[in-house]
Amino acid sequence: MSEVLVVVEATREFGVKKVTLEMLTLARGLGTPSAVVLGGPGAAEALSAKLGEYGAAKIYAAESAEIDDYLVSPKATVLAELVTRVQPAAVLLASAQEGKEIAARLAVKLDNGILTDAVALDADGTATQVVFAGSTIVKSKVTRGLPLVTVRPNSITPEPAAATPAVEQLTVSVPAADKLARVVNRVAEQKGSRPELTEASVVVSGGRGVGTADNFKLVEELADLLGGAVGASRAAVDSGYYPHQFQVGQTGKTVSPQLYIALGISGAIQHRAGMQTSKTIVAVNKDGEAPIFELADFGVVGDLFKVVPQTAEEIRKRR
């Protein structure tokens, strides 16, 4: 069977990201997955066990001390060379900032079509996308070149399929043309132990109704009790209650967790754009007419400062 390249998303702290396991699972529907690790020396070694567990028959290790010093260009160059050499059946990347950027450059280098934010993938490379604030389902296909597709996190449940990957080291040279955008500093920000917003199976979000930055503790408390991530509506972010990287909606993140809890969020269309495909939606809002209730599987009309502490207390009691 032909090879399908999966470009690995991983973090130093948590290793292989869930979206990578989703991509490996999707890749098995199109061929035999080969994982491509683009990172510093030793990066592939640390990830190989997990990649094998989810069916990577091969790992291409493009490791270089320099590769992370410049914004995505060196990675796109290595990947383009690999694609030209092995002629895979498809190339999958994560629909995250870097994955999309590498894919963009790859599309131009290879004069190849590109599809982003796929939530499903058929054996013939047809991708399913959900667009226009979750209102429309689209099926698309790359019509020039191979299927070059970025996959939205939390689209499918990863399924293990043990394999023992052979590792092939790739030679990485970073030409001057790929050194134009230099990363001079990476600053880690306190994140705590919460799961990443786009990958979390539970997301608890707060909106304007939360009222102050300090009150977001309530949102965090409930998220922690459920092992979830914290999100915020644009109104809450614009009011300075919570940082922008946690914004859910049109100009923020798109999430698709098993459970989404909206606290004090009215549910403007721009917010719904980012959470409409969640499996189960729960809302607490004091305004019974708030549009968020139109999509909530369970809604509580009431004061979140009363309802949320009681919810937290009741969850603790049941443990």
Place this chain on the structure above:
Amino acid sequence: MNIVVLVKQVPDSGADRNLRTDDNTIDRGSANNVINEMDEYAIEEALKIKEAHGGEVTILTMGPDQATESIRKALSMGPDKAVHVLDDALAGSCAVATSKVLSAALGQLNADLVLCGAESTDGRVQVLPHMIAERLGVAALTGARKLTVDGGTLTIERQTEEGYEVVTAETPAVVSVWDTINEPRYPSFKGIMAAKKKPVQTLPLGDLGVAPAEVGRAGATSAVLEHSKRPPRSSGTKVTDEGAGGTQLVEFLATEKFV
């Protein structure tokens, strides 16, 4: 500094948006067409740089006739002039072809700095800035929440999952911005009046050295096969809190096996 801002007209994200049933492209006829919101932040950033360092700000749009409205709106914020790439052959262009056309137009404009929004609210694809940079052989600094200009050196801060990165490049470069970078100004009455007289140059495809077969539906590198409306979510149970709202919420979570 010679700054070009990419502006795209999109259907209003605050209203219902549809794909056409005949050719699977965006239904612009039924939509309220507006400037892509993120592009207003790019315009604001361009104007701030011009105010601090001098230079000229040009709007570059590829789009149908009606995109003229968005170009005038953009000009009313303060840019000096605009270029409108307008050609019937462009309808239905994919991202790869769009980047080819915009790169060809940018090649004629001699920009030191190309500013654009990080994504459009219709496609949300986020690929254009890197595609254009790849074609032009210039740096791409993408997803900026902060941009500093020091002579010919550009430095951005961009948000990542782990924190943020500081990335730097020399001009010429493409910089894409998020809505956290500034607060766009509202056009003044004077600005709106002045915009009517600002030069808008129309560029047909022929002037860019791009063949009609390379763009539009004919030259598209991907195709929408089918589309359908997602069934609207139906609302479930709604209770009014009369002292036991939190408990009822947990009971629901328990039946769904979340607790």
